[in-house]
Amino acid sequence: MLRQLHSLPGLIAALFVIVLSVTGAILSLNPALERAGAVVPAAGQISVAELAGKVAEHYPGAEQIERTPSGTLIVYYTRDGQVGADRVDPRTGQAIAADEPSSFSRWVKNLHRSLLLDTPGRAVAGITALAMVVLAISGALLLTARLGGWRQQLRPVRGTVGQRLHIELGRVAILGLLLSGLTGSYLSATTFGLAPQGMAAEPEFPLEVSGGPPAAIDTLAALKATDLSDLRELVYPYPNDPTDMVSLGTDQGAGYIDQASGEWLTYQPHDATHKLYEFIYMLHTGEGLWWLGLILGLAALTVPVMAVTGTIIWWKRQRSKPKIAANSGPNAADSVILVGSESNTTWGFAKTLHDSLAREGHRVHTASMNQLASRYRGAQRLFILTATYGDGDAPASANRFLARLEKIKEVPELPVAVLGFGDRQFPQFCGFAKEVETALAAKGFTPLLPLDTIDRQSTQEFARWGHAVGKLLGSDLPLVHTPVRPRTTALALAERVDYGADVQAPTAVLRFKAPEGGGKTGLLSRLLGHTDLPHFEAGDLVGILPSDSHVPRFYSLASASKDGTLEICVRQHPGGLCSGFLHALPIGGTIEAFIQPNPDFRPAAGKAPIVLIGAGTGIGPLVGFIRHNRAHHPMHLYWGGRNPQSDFLYEPELATYLEDKRLTSLNAAFSRVSERAYVQDKIAVDGAELRRLIERGAQILVCGGRDMAASVMAALDEVMAPLGMDVAMLKAQGRYREDVY
Amino acid sequence: MKRLTLALALGLAVAIALPALAQAREVTFNTELKNYGGDGAYVALYLTDGDGQYQGTLWIAGEKSKYYKHLRDWARGSGQRSSEYDGLTGASVGSGRSLTITLDLADALIDAGYEVRVDTAVEDMRDNRADVVVPLTTEGADKPVSGRGYVQSFRYTF
Numbered sequence: 001m002l003r004q005l006h007s008l009p010g011l012i013a014a015l016f017v018i019v020l021s022v023t024g025a026i027l028s029l030n031p032a033l034e035r036a037g038a039v040v041p042a043a044g045q046i047s048v049a050e051l052a053g054k055v056a057e058h059y060p061g062a063e064q065i066e067r068t069p070s071g072t073l074i075v076y077y078t079r080d081g082q083v084g085a086d087r088v089d090p091r092t093g094q095a096i097a098a099d100e101p102s103s104f105s106r107w108v109k110n111l112h113r114s115l116l117l118d119t120p121g122r123a124v125a126g127i128t129a130l131a132m133v134v135l136a137i138s139g140a141l142l143l144t145a146r147l148g149g150w151r152q153q154l155r156p157v158r159g160t161v162g163q164r165l166h167i168e169l170g171r172v173a174i175l176g177l178l179l180s181g182l183t184g185s186y187l188s189a190t191t192f193g194l195a196p197q198g199m200a201a202e203p204e205f206p207l208e209v210s211g212g213p214p215a216a217i218d219t220l221a222a223l224k225a226t227d228l229s230d231l232r233e234l235v236y237p238y239p240n241d242p243t244d245m246v247s248l249g250t251d252q253g254a255g256y257i258d259q260a261s262g263e264w265l266t267y268q269p270h271d272a273t274h275k276l277y278e279f280i281y282m283l284h285t286g287e288g289l290w291w292l293g294l295i296l297g298l299a300a301l302t303v304p305v306m307a308v309t310g311t312i313i314w315w316k317r318q319r320s321k322p323k324i325a326a327n328s329g330p331n332a333a334d335s336v337i338l339v340g341s342e343s344n345t346t347w348g349f350a351k352t353l354h355d356s357l358a359r360e361g362h363r364v365h366t367a368s369m370n371q372l373a374s375r376y377r378g379a380q381r382l383f384i385l386t387a388t389y390g391d392g393d394a395p396a397s398a399n400r401f402l403a404r405l406e407k408i409k410e411v412p413e414l415p416v417a418v419l420g421f422g423d424r425q426f427p428q429f430c431g432f433a434k435e436v437e438t439a440l441a442a443k444g445f446t447p448l449l450p451l452d453t454i455d456r457q458s459t460q461e462f463a464r465w466g467h468a469v470g471k472l473l474g475s476d477l478p479l480v481h482t483p484v485r486p487r488t489t490a491l492a493l494a495e496r497v498d499y500g501a502d503v504q505a506p507t508a509v510l511r512f513k514a515p516e517g518g519g520k521t522g523l524l525s526r527l528l529g530h531t532d533l534p535h536f537e538a539g540d541l542v543g544i545l546p547s548d549s550h551v552p553r554f555y556s557l558a559s560a561s562k563d564g565t566l567e568i569c570v571r572q573h574p575g576g577l578c579s580g581f582l583h584a585l586p587i588g589g590t591i592e593a594f595i596q597p598n599p600d601f602r603p604a605a606g607k608a609p610i611v612l613i614g615a616g617t618g619i620g621p622l623v624g625f626i627r628h629n630r631a632h633h634p635m636h637l638y639w640g641g642r643n644p645q646s647d648f649l650y651e652p653e654l655a656t657y658l659e660d661k662r663l664t665s666l667n668a669a670f671s672r673v674s675e676r677a678y679v680q681d682k683i684a685v686d687g688a689e690l691r692r693l694i695e696r697g698a699q700i701l702v703c704g705g706r707d708m709a710a711s712v713m714a715a716l717d718e719v720m721a722p723l724g725m726d727v728a729m730l731k732a733q734g735r736y737r738e739d740v741y
Numbered sequence: 742m743k744r745l746t747l748a749l750a751l752g753l754a755v756a757i758a759l760p761a762l763a764q765a766r767e768v769t770f771n772t773e774l775k776n777y778g779g780d781g782a783y784v785a786l787y788l789t790d791g792d793g794q795y796q797g798t799l800w801i802a803g804e805k806s807k808y809y810k811h812l813r814d815w816a817r818g819s820g821q822r823s824s825e826y827d828g829l830t831g832a833s834v835g836s837g838r839s840l841t842i843t844l845d846l847a848d849a850l851i852d853a854g855y856e857v858r859v860d861t862a863v864e865d866m867r868d869n870r871a872d873v874v875v876p877l878t879t880e881g882a883d884k885p886v887s888g889r890g891y892v893q894s895f896r897y898t899f
Contacts, residue, residue, distance in 0.1 A: 064868065076867040083890050085867050101865055103778050110780070202810065205820055235813065 028297025053218025054093025126188025176299025198274025340386030340398030392431025538624025618704025
């Protein structure tokens with residue numbers, strides 16, 4: 001619901017929002033430019049009387065002085081029957097330059113206000129401003145839900161480049177956009193008379209003047225009492241007309257002044273509503289608050305990017321929305337699948353389960369968890385596949401599930417299996433799935449299978465669960481889930497370096513290139529440094545489909561596409577299908593591969609030290625990071641192997657990197673030597689140094705097996721205890737990232 | 742082109758005009774604007790006596806009354822009372838465009854020392870009080886005069 005409230009206005013208003021924000025950003029420069037070109041004396045230095053006198057000296061035909069909110073003074077005058085306007089110096093009353101309003105600026109302003117379409121355009125602009133408010137608020141709520149609470153607002157976000165760009169920019173700009181949207185909506189509402197704008201002072205026109213001989217304008221008492229900084233406009237009386245008077249407008253009000261006595265003839269202050277209107281006008285335009293204008297302008301510049309990324313995100317989500325074929329009705333089905341999904345990935349898994357059950361001859365009904373019915377007449381089993389949103393919250397398609405469950409009066413005799421999808425790096429891993437399981441048990445549902453979980457869309461874990469389900473149903477249930485059938489690229493093995501044969505850990509560094517002649521690389525892309533490889537960075541994952549399998553295996557990349565090779569580090573596992581295939585691959589042999597971006601597992605930008613921790617083949621991406629550390633940021637590597645004689649992966653390269661300072665320190669631990677040590681032992685020994693690094697804002701990147709990662713985390717928790725910190729805190733700050741398998 | 746009968750509610754003029762109200766004349770006012778390159782101009786056409794004292798409104802081009810104060814002399818004379826301009830307003834006039842209105846004016850107003858004045862104003866640009874000042878006489882009919890502000894030329898024809 002909230003998501004619709006964000007994407008619908010976003011999609012509809014996207015174009016208008018872009019036009020308004022770009023024009024708004026351009027206009028936001030004006031107050032600052034004007035301010036930079038204006039001479040603004042401090043308050044209390046020059047009175048309006050003094051100014052009016054000096055201007056009259058230089059401009060005998062002066063008719064009117066206007067002071068803009070930025071402090072620019074414009075004098076309108078008649079000379080030899082021709083009218084003119086000059087910007088003048090407030091200290092001398094002398095001309096600075098002729099005042100020629102820019103027609104470009106005027107055009108942009110009209111585009112911004114009315115899309116050059118007058119009243120209908122003004123209405124559209126107003127609605128767009130309102131859409132901006134809705135987008136900002138719904139966006140903030142979505143982000144809050146995604147990150148798990150208001151206090152987590154500044155937590156780093158995960159996702160694709162588009163998603164992160166959308167969120168990061170939104171987070172930075174939201175206050176500015178909200179202010180622009182709210183003030184813009186109000187101004188538009190006043191245009192259409194839907195909101196009050198108050199009345200500018202309309203002083204009564206005096207019926208009588210004192211009629212005495214006009215005094216010099218710089219001697220008039222009321223003008224002397226008015227400071228230049230309060231001036232809005234002054235209209236000179238007609239020359240030689242004793243019945244005329246001086247008309248003066250200030251920030252506080254307006255009135256008429258007698259030419260002879262110098263006293264106010266009439267005066268009326270602006271009303272409070274109008275002052276509010278002017279304040280809001282100032283907030284919107286930055287006129288008189290140039291720095292705010294610039295901030296709002298910068299915020300507005302994020303809008304085109306967010307409109308584009310938002311549309312892409314929406315489009316991808318729509319496209320990945322599964323189309324369930326042969327979906328039985330809720331009462332006809334023997335198996336019911338309910339899905340709790342935020343971004344539709346879980347739907348993909350549900351579809352795999354649905355199709356597999358249907359192939360086995362079951363009648364299957366698949367629906368969102370929010371569509372939970374009070375009974376399924378023919379059902380014999382219920383599967384609930386659900387993701388968790390943020391900090392243990394329900395995902396979009398399940399946010400009303402618990403309430404609906406609560407309302408069910410007669411609990412059906414329906415065994416239920418809950419499968420949670422999540423990411424172990426979050427503290428509330430599969431939190432919602434657990435909550436659902438507990439709620440179902442409390443309601444009296446019988447379990448079909450105990451709660452199971454799938455970490456980071458692991459197809460292997462999903463297949464294992466399918467196996468367990470199959471056993472219960474008395475039939476094989478192959479759950480081969482390929483998230484979105486990836487488009488693979490053929491790559492040929494160009495080079496391999498072998499390690500570890502003597503310590504029962506045969507490990508190879510494999511370097512792949514695009515096969516010869518397969519490329520369509522033109523001169524241009526060669527010049528631009530393009531290779532035939534798909535784009536990737538060190539730390540991303542490559543999915544490899546071994547010759548006789550549909551299930552890809554993922555390896556962390558040790559190189560970036562700009563290096564010209566795709567490099568992975570693979571240990572041969574006994575009986576491992578893919579690792580066996582790769583180890584047996586001859587030079588020139590080809591693989592089918594695709595890239596899965598893993599943008600979170602990267603060294604952070606900036607000068608803070610980086611601590612790289614890994615064991616075995618986990619060194620792959622870490623070496624990639626070191627290799628690309630050309631800025632020579634401090635990088636410390638902790639790595640564990642078996643025996644320096646046999647499986648010291650990348651030993652020669654690491655020596656080079658130490659020498660040329662791409663690597664600051666290398667701490668290797670070996671488990672099959674006399675002084676046996678694991679990487680976590682090294683961490684404990686180096687506690688003081690690590691604390692120093694962490695205090696200096698170090699980021700920690702861990703890559704390797706799950707057990708090692710757990711030991712490292714425990715060791716680091718101990719190391720950090722004297723600082724009153726732990727790994728969970730670093731994770732929350734985005735300073736602790738894992739690539740664990 | 743607007744066609745209106747001006748019910749003369751003009752102080753002194755009324756007294757003179759009333760007995761002979763039937764003796765009215767159709768007068769066309771044509772105001773051509775320069776290419777001043779701004780937004781639509783607000784234009785006030787009004788009558789004053791020979792001393793420049795406001796007598797009555799002929800036409801206001803521009804629909805938002807909150808901007809009328811920028812038609813300075815007219816605003817001063819009329820007090821911006823809506824009774825002064827009810828039914829005598831229309832759209833603002835774009836840069837380089839012209840405004841033509843036709844009114845029935847009492848004969849008594851012609852050759853009687855009255856002047857036609859035009860005030861103009863444009864957003865973010867200067868206000869021009871008395872952009873045009875021209876006596877309302879038989880002799881002056883059909884003779885274009887140029888304004889000193891946004892008005893390129895102004896003429897009236899009987």
